[in-house]
Amino acid sequence: MTSAYDIALIPGDGIGPEVVREGLKVLDACESVFGFSTKREELPYGAEHYLKTGETMPDEEFDRLRDRNAVLLGAIGDPRVEVGLLEFAIIAGLRFKLDLYVNLRPIKLYDARFCPLKDKGPADVDMLICRENTEGAYSGIHGAVRRGTPFEVATQTMVFTRRGVERIIRYAFERAMNRPRKKVTLIDKANALRSQDIWTRTFAEVGAEYPDIKTDHAYIDAACMWMIKNPEWFDVAVTPNLFGDIITDLGAMVQGGMGIAASGNLHPGQTSMFEPIHGSAPKYKDQNKANPIATIMAVSMMLEYVGEVEASQTIEAAVSGLMAEGRIKSLGAGVHGTEELGTMIADRVRSQTPLTA
Ligand code: IPM
Numbered sequence: 328m329t330s331a332y333d334i335a336l337i338p339g340d341g342i343g344p345e346v347v348r349e350g351l352k353v354l355d356a357c358e359s360v361f362g363f364s365t366k367r368e369e370l371p372y373g374a375e376h377y378l379k380t381g382e383t384m385p386d387e388e389f390d391r392l393r394d395r396n397a398v399l400l401g402a403i404g405d406p407r408v409e410v411g412l413l414e415f416a417i418i419a420g421l422r423f424k425l426d427l428y429v430n431l432r433p434i435k436l437y438d439a440r441f442c443p444l445k446d447k448g449p450a451d452v453d454m455l456i457c458r459e460n461t462e463g464a465y466s467g468i469h470g471a472v473r474r475g476t477p478f479e480v481a482t483q484t485m486v487f488t489r490r491g492v493e494r495i496i497r498y499a500f501e502r503a504m505n506r507p508r509k510k511v512t513l514i515d516k517a518n519a520l521r522s523q524d525i526w527t528r529t530f531a532e533v534g535a536e537y538p539d540i541k542t543d544h545a546y547i548d549a550a551c552m553w554m555i556k557n558p559e560w561f562d563v564a565v566t567p568n569l570f571g572d573i574i575t576d577l578g579a580m581v582q583g584g585m586g587i588a589a590s591g592n593l594h595p596g597q598t599s600m601f602e603p604i605h606g607s608a609p610k611y612k613d614q615n616k617a618n619p620i621a622t623i624m625a626v627s628m629m630l631e632y633v634g635e636v637e638a639s640q641t642i643e644a645a646v647s648g649l650m651a652e653g654r655i656k657s658l659g660a661g662v663h664g665t666e667e668l669g670t671m672i673a674d675r676v677r678s679q680t681p682l683t684a
């Protein structure tokens with residue numbers, strides 16, 4: 328029996344459309360090898376659409392997305408539009424309106440050549456960062472008075488709810504159950520931001536329900552240091568929204584750069600969104616220089632999420648195999664062509680034997 332999945336595409340701005348195109352090339356290859364199919368609808372949201380119509384992404388569209396299996400997003404952000412306007416309306420809009428409370432960011436090194444850390448290899452860098460994705464500093468509660476005067480006051484409120492904190496911590500423990508090292512590290516700043524005591528207590532309470540999982544703790548500043556000094560100490564980590572944003576850019580460098588770092592914005596059981604963690608990189612737009620591997624790995628995460636686990640693993644094996652053989656020489660922009668990398672990975676996926684001939 329073949330399954331069909333309903334997928335919405337938001338290629339977006341800058342390099343978004345070209346990296347999504349390569350992601351779909353690899354998805355096509357997976358469909359022909361593994362015998363499933365996708366129904367794809369491309370949505371126009373992003374800078375071009377906003378400049379033409381004044382619309383970011385309408386509420387009805389978020390509602391229509393609820394019936395889909397997944398959303399694949401390229402990148403959002405354009406220098407012609409006010410900073411943060413589209414990012415907040417579309418990326419944060421998806422996260423908040425679809426209640427995608429997990430931002431899952433795997434940090435996995437496939438080849439020691441791509442790690443900037445001395446004497447660290449794939450055995451040292453294999454972690455899963457679970458970033459809380461619907462509250463914290465991103466809750467949208469902010470304001471300013473006396474703007475532009477010497478007496479200006481600006482505020483941004485961090486919001487932590489018991490339900491919000493508990494569900495992401497629980498998700499992290501569940502993921503750890505299926506990993507060999509079975510460890511979860513809480514990363515917070517509860518020594519200085521005392522409201523984050525809610526994370527400390529909830530982590531201890533939920534952790535008590537998982538006696539087989541080892542627990543650890545690091546303040547965010549120390550966690551940045553350990554991630555460089557001893558990345559092998561991390562397995563699964565769970566952290567508030569803003570810290571998760573910051574530490575996963577650091578993590579992306581440890582795994583080889585923004586060219587490979589992918590993420591899933593999940594609400595288990597509901598429509599979830601997959602994207603590279605890099606931005607729209609306008610300077611590389613339409614130059615066939617952007618690395619599409621992060622988006623291709625986001626497609627791999629999407630396939631795992633919808634249940635095409637074998638296809639998901641085949642993409643990962645194709646990428647790591649091509650690295651091991653030295654065919655992927657660099658993860659930086661401009662070394663390989665965008666299309667070249669997409670074709671290389673799609674061809675490798677196609678060379679797998681179909682399961683059901
Ligand atoms: C990310 C991005 C976003 C974030 C921006 C574009 C709003 O940096 O997905 O990490 O801060 O979450």
Ligand code: MN
Pocket residue numbers: 572573576
């Ligand atoms: Mn970020």
